[in-house]
Amino acid sequence: MNGHFAAVGKRPTAQEYEHGIQVIDEDKSFNTSLNDYLTETQVAQAGFNYHLISVFGSQSTGKSTLLNHLFGTQFSVMSETERRQTTKGIWLSKNKKEGAMAENILVMDVEGTDGRERGEDQDFERKSALFALATSEVLIVNVWEHQVGLYQGANMGLLKTVFEVNLQLFLKDSQSQTRSLLFFVIRDHVGNTPLENLRNTLIQDLTKIWSSISKPQGLDNSKIEDYFDFAFAALPHKILQPEKFVTEVERLGSRFIAGHRSNDDQQYTGGIFLPEYHRRIPADGLSVYAEGVWDQIVNNKDLDLPTQQELLAQFRCDEISREVLVGFDTVIAPLEEQHADAARSGKLLVLPDLGATGSQAREKCVKAFEVQASRYHKGVYTMKRGELESKIDTRLKALYHAQLVAAHKSGVSAFSDAVTGAVKAGQKAGGSYEFAEIVDKQKSKHLEIFKTEAQSLFIPDVPWSNFKPQYRLFEKELDEVSAKLRKEEMRRLAIRSERWVKSRLNDAIGLEFNKLGSGRGGSGAPLDGEKPPSEKDLWDRVWAAFIGIVKDAESRFTDRAKSFEASPEEVEVGLWRLRRKSWVALREKIDEEVMESNILMKLRENFEDKFRYDDEGVPRIWRPTDDIEGIYTKARESTLGLVPLLSRFRLSETVAPPDLPAFIGHQPPGTEPEDEEDLVPIGGIDEEEGKSLEEETTILSESKRQDLVVRFKKMADGVYVEAKRSAIGGITQ
Ligand code: GDP
Ligand code: MG
Numbered sequence: 131m132n133g134h135f136a137a138v139g140k141r142p143t144a145q146e147y148e149h150g151i152q153v154i155d156e157d158k159s160f161n162t163s164l165n166d167y168l169t170e171t172q173v174a175q176a177g178f179n180y181h182l183i184s185v186f187g188s189q190s191t192g193k194s195t196l197l198n199h200l201f202g203t204q205f206s207v208m209s210e211t212e213r214r215q216t217t218k219g220i221w222l223s224k225n226k227k228e229g230a231m232a233e234n235i236l237v238m239d240v241e242g243t244d245g246r247e248r249g250e251d252q253d254f255e256r257k258s259a260l261f262a263l264a265t266s267e268v269l270i271v272n273v274w275e276h277q278v279g280l281y282q283g284a285n286m287g288l289l290k291t292v293f294e295v296n297l298q299l300f301l302k303d304s305q306s307q308t309r310s311l312l313f314f315v316i317r318d319h320v321g322n323t324p325l326e327n328l329r330n331t332l333i334q335d336l337t338k339i340w341s342s343i344s345k346p347q348g349l350d351n352s353k354i355e356d357y358f359d360f361a362f363a364a365l366p367h368k369i370l371q372p373e374k375f376v377t378e379v380e381r382l383g384s385r386f387i388a389g390h391r392s393n394d395d396q397q398y399t400g401g402i403f404l405p406e407y408h409r410r411i412p413a414d415g416l417s418v419y420a421e422g423v424w425d426q427i428v429n430n431k432d433l434d435l436p437t438q439q440e441l442l443a444q445f446r447c448d449e450i451s452r453e454v455l456v457g458f459d460t461v462i463a464p465l466e467e468q469h470a471d472a473a474r475s476g477k478l479l480v481l482p483d484l485g486a487t488g489s490q491a492r493e494k495c496v497k498a499f500e501v502q503a504s505r506y507h508k509g510v511y512t513m514k515r516g517e518l519e520s521k522i523d524t525r526l527k528a529l530y531h532a533q534l535v536a537a538h539k540s541g542v543s544a545f546s547d548a549v550t551g552a553v554k555a556g557q558k559a560g561g562s563y564e565f566a567e568i569v570d571k572q573k574s575k576h577l578e579i580f581k582t583e584a585q586s587l588f589i590p591d592v593p594w595s596n597f598k599p600q601y602r603l604f605e606k607e608l609d610e611v612s613a614k615l616r617k618e619e620m621r622r623l624a625i626r627s628e629r630w631v632k633s634r635l636n637d638a639i640g641l642e643f644n645k646l647g648s649g650r651g652g653s654g655a656p657l658d659g660e661k662p663p664s665e666k667d668l669w670d671r672v673w674a675a676f677i678g679i680v681k682d683a684e685s686r687f688t689d690r691a692k693s694f695e696a697s698p699e700e701v702e703v704g705l706w707r708l709r710r711k712s713w714v715a716l717r718e719k720i721d722e723e724v725m726e727s728n729i730l731m732k733l734r735e736n737f738e739d740k741f742r743y744d745d746e747g748v749p750r751i752w753r754p755t756d757d758i759e760g761i762y763t764k765a766r767e768s769t770l771g772l773v774p775l776l777s778r779f780r781l782s783e784t785v786a787p788p789d790l791p792a793f794i795g796h797q798p799p800g801t802e803p804e805d806e807e808d809l810v811p812i813g814g815i816d817e818e819e820g821k822s823l824e825e826e827t828t829i830l831s832e833s834k835r836q837d838l839v840v841r842f843k844k845m846a847d848g849v850y851v852e853a854k855r856s857a858i859g860g861i862t863q
Contacts, residue, residue, distance in 0.1 A: 147171070149204045150223025153238070153420065154261070158254070160424045164222070165417035171224040173234045176413045177505055180234035181386075181403050184262035186288060187272030189242040192317055192368065193217070196272060197237055199379045200386075202226030205239045217241045220258060231386045232403055234413070238262060255288060257427050260295045264423045264435060265416075267407035268311045275319050275364070279331045290339050296357055299433060301346050309406050311359045312336075315382070319364035329362045336360070361385075361402055411439070412505035415446040443507035447499075447514035454498040455521065461491040462525060469532045478536040485586030488526050492589065495522060527594055530587045534600050537583045541604060545576040546611050553619065565619050565694030569612050580604045616694060623690050624704055624711075631683045631712045635719050638675040642668060643723040646772065647735035665736075665772055667782050672720070677793070680712045699800030707805060709794045714810045717826075724776060724829055726838065733769055733842050738849060740765035752857035762850045769846070770839065777835055779827035787827035790814055 151167040154160060168174040185193045194205040194217055203223040217239055225235035240258050262269060269292070273285050280286075292312075300308060316328055340354040363382050368375045387401030398404060411419045419442045426433045465481055472479035481487075499518055503511050549572050556563025584597040646665065684705050691701045723729065741762060743749055752758060779787055794815055814823025830838065 149206065150221050150237075150239075152219055153222045154220040154258070154424065156218045158219070158257070158428050160421045160428075162417070162421065164420060165414075167222070168413060168417060173224060173236065174414045174416075176234050178408060178410065178412060180236060180413050180416075181232055181268070182236045182238065182266045182409070182416075183268045183270060183386075184238040184240055184266040185270040185272060186240055186259070186262070186292070187242050187270075188285060188288075191242070191272050191274060193242060193270075193272045194239055195368065196270075196315065196317075196365070196379070197223075197239055199376070200227075200383050201235065201237050203237060203239075220261070225386075227383060230384050232388055232401065235386060238266065252287070252291070256291050256295060259288070259292045260299065260427050260433060261420075261424055263292065263296050263299055263310060264427075264433065264438075265409055265411070265420055266310070267409065268313050268402060270313045270315055272315050272317060273332075275316050275323070275328065278316060278328050279335070286335065286339060289336065290343060293340060293354070294343050297343070297345060297349065297352075299435060300357065301349065308409065309357060309359060309404075311361055311402055311404070311407055313361045313363070313402065316362070316364040318367045321366070325362060325364045328364065329360075332362070333360065359398075359404070359407075410505075411442070412446070412502070414502065415442050415506065418442055418445055440507050440510055443503075443510035444514070446506055447503045447510055450499055450503045451514060451518045451521075454495045454518070457498065458491050458495040458522060461487060462529065466525070466529055469529060469536075472536070473532070478540040479533075480537050480540060480583065481533060483586075484529070484533050485583075485588070488529065488587070489589045492522050492526060523592070523594065530595070530597075533587070534584060534597060537580055538600070538604050538607070541576045541580050542607050542611055545572050545608055546615065548572045548576075549612070549615050553615075565616065569615070569694070573608050573612065576608065577601075577605060616696060617700075619694055620691060620696055620700060620704055623687060624707060627683050627687045627708050628711045628715065630686070631679055631708070632715045632719075634679045634682075635676065635712075635715055638679060639672060639716065639719045639723065642671050642675065643728075643732060646732045648739050665775065668775065669779050669788075670782050672716075672779075673781060673788050676712070676716050680709060683708060683712065697800075699798065702798040703801050703805050706795060706798050706801070707809065710809055710812060710815070713790065713794065713812060720779075720829055726834075726841070729776065729838065730841055730845065733772065733838075734845055734849075736772065737765055737769040737842070737846055740768055741846075741849065741853070752853050754857050756857060758850070758853055758857060762846070762853070766843070766846045770842065773830070773835055773839060773842075777828065777830040779829055787814075787823050790823055790826065 147167055147170060151164060152161055153164055165174065173180050185197055187193050190208055192207075194207045197203050197205055198207065201223070203226060205221055205223065206217060219241055221239040223237055223239070225231060225237060240262060241254070271285065271289070277285060296310070314329075314332055316325070319325070319328075336354060345352060363385075365378050365382070366374045385402050388403045388405075389398050389400030391398045391404060391406075419438060422438050422441055423433065423435075425431075426438070465484065465487070468481065469479055496515070496519060499515060503514060549568055552568040552572070553563060553565065556568070581601055584601050587595055587597060589595040646668070687704060687708055688701055691704060696704070723732075741750075750756070750761075781788055790812070791814060794812070811821065813821030813826030815826075
């Protein structure tokens with residue numbers, strides 16, 4: 131159907147439309163400029179508010195003359211001198227008379243036949259009758275008064291044709307309530323016979339014709355009144371009574387207004403235009419419809435009006451759809467472009483007011499479609515409206531999704547940045563910040579931003595525009611990011627805790643080892659009179675101090691971790707790591723203390739304390755009589771006794787290493803690979819490392835011990851020789 135509705139080329143000017151438009155030319159071709167004419171004359175936008183009238187009658191009975199007088203049209207009329215047919219094919223013109231008549235009356239002047247010009251060819255008469263009936267509300271039948279009652283007259287043949295094609299046409303359209311008005315205008319009414327009589331004669335003739343035509347099956351008993359209403363008017367002789375003719379024509383014109391049938395179903399009031407005559411073809415589709423109808427007629431195809439109306443609806447709905455989409459495109463295409471640009475350059479674009487813009491464009495487009503297209507076939511309209519909506523929605527959907535993806539990504543990174551920033555600021559300000567509070571505040575802030583965006587995209591009654599799932603996804607991702615940030619916060623807390631443990635161990639363990647430097651009652655003895663510590667319980671004291679510090683650190687860690695809502699599993703892993711790291715720190719501290727230079731000095735101090743001071747802590751002044759050798763040997767052996775003690779971390783009570791596995795505990799089930807990454811293996815704990823607890827708690831290896839003993843002895847020997855010398859020389863130290 132689309133093919134032969136091709137757009138016309140050049141648009142004729144108003145001047146060229148002076149005589150109306152030739153809808154069907156003498157070659158039976160349809161003029162596709164009809165729509166231009168309707169547009170030019172402002173009928174196209176009138177919807178259903180227009181009327182279509184056709185005039186029928188024998189050739190040269192003054193039809194064109196009548197129309198020109200009645201409607202101010204300029205159809206060609208036969209000149210008085212040249213008795214030749216003028217009207218060719220079918221012409222159409224808009225009523226040019228202003229005032230009392232209905233708006234937008236379109237008049238079709240149909241070429242008449244009289245057998246002289248067209249010979250016996252009744253083909254055009256039949257075709258034009260079909261065309262007129264398919265489109266027109268009112269058929270004016272122009273007859274001379276003297277022809278009324280002449281049953282065999284030319285008009286009777288025409289009316290027979292009209293009745294036959296009407297039956298053919300509306301048999302297909304049995305649902306339709308469409309009726310037509312046959313308006314008989316009796317010309318050259320002399321006045322002797324009253325109109326009433328002429329009317330009765332005509333009705334008798336019509337009934338006779340009706341009964342003579344062969345009717346399709348099932349319609350044998352149908353009456354002419356089932357399809358037609360009749361109206362009558364008489365006009366005086368135009369040339370003999372020109373003034374009377376004009377006033378009568380004017381009177382006749384006043385009947386071309388809207389009317390309605392009154393309750394008794396027979397009489398109607400107002401004008402001749404009853405709603406049921408209207409063919410219900412919207413004015414902007416009239417040209418396409420007429421073309422389709424004519425195409426069927428001229429090709430002798432079965433004219434099926436409901437099908438034509440459906441085809442018309444499809445064609446026009448598609449056309450209207452394209453038109454309204456242009457407006458939608460103007461608004462939406464630039465936005466699509468912006469999103470595409472952003473995607474190409476990897477930027478996140480959240481367009482302002484997209485929801486309002488989108489839904490307005492959508493509503494405007496659909497409304498515009500509805501206004502025009504809803505006048506067409508309901509089923510087709512509904513389907514095409516659905517197609518249009520889905521076209522619009524496909525594009526809006528893609529746009530909205532791009533928008534929400536951008537809002538999602540930028541929301542997540544803004545949230546992450548805000549939390550990290552607030553933590554940094556808190557750290558700068560002295561570390562007094564509540565991680566959980568920061569997260570909660572930022573989460574609700576960014577959730578709100580996303581929610582506002584998602585809700586702004588909602589279009590009532592459009593289910594796909596409900597973006598709750600996207601909102602949930604966003605919330606889920608914020609939670610994931612929070613979990614990651616909390617893990618980082620846990621890491622920071624772990625590092626702080628480890629540092630704290632290290633620094634405490636430094637002091638406490640250093641202190642314990644320093645005590646080694648004072649032999650019994652020596653210069654390093656406590657001043658407060660407390661019993662000096664026994665060297666034997668060095669490791670008990672180291673372990674106790676260690677346990678105390680770690681317990682302290684653990685409870686601080688737990689408090690802090692709980693404050694930012696770390697899970698019990700996370701806390702457990704953190705504590706486990708802390709204990710391991712603390713032990714490693716302790717081992718490092720002990721290693722530092724037993725480094726050769728350090729431990730040698732401690733042993734020297736310990737030895738000198740024992741050698742140079744008596745039991746009361748008074749420095750000895752060596753005299754030659756003193757048992758220097760005995761004291762030396764005793765002190766040396768006493769200090770040397772420390773070496774095996776120092777070599778192994780043993781608790782005095784059990785004479786065994788501390789229960790390190792019990793202290794550190796089992797690896798919690800919640801440990802993740804990254805939690806283990808930076809852990810140093812511990813003997814006796816990490817069995818697969820092949821190092822036993824025995825080895826883990828061995829402080830000095832056998833070779834180091836021997837080395838230490840040799841060096842210590844050398845050093846002690848030196849001290850002894852010096853003491854001996856001073857005794858001989860009487861020189862005190
Ligand atoms: P059409 O072929 O039916 O359109 O007839 P026209 O309007 O072209 O007129 C044909 C001839 O009839 C013209 O010469 C007119 O002057 C003449 N004519 C027009 N109106 C009347 C009328 O009311 N009475 C008479 N007797 N002649 C008329
Ligand atoms: Mg004519």
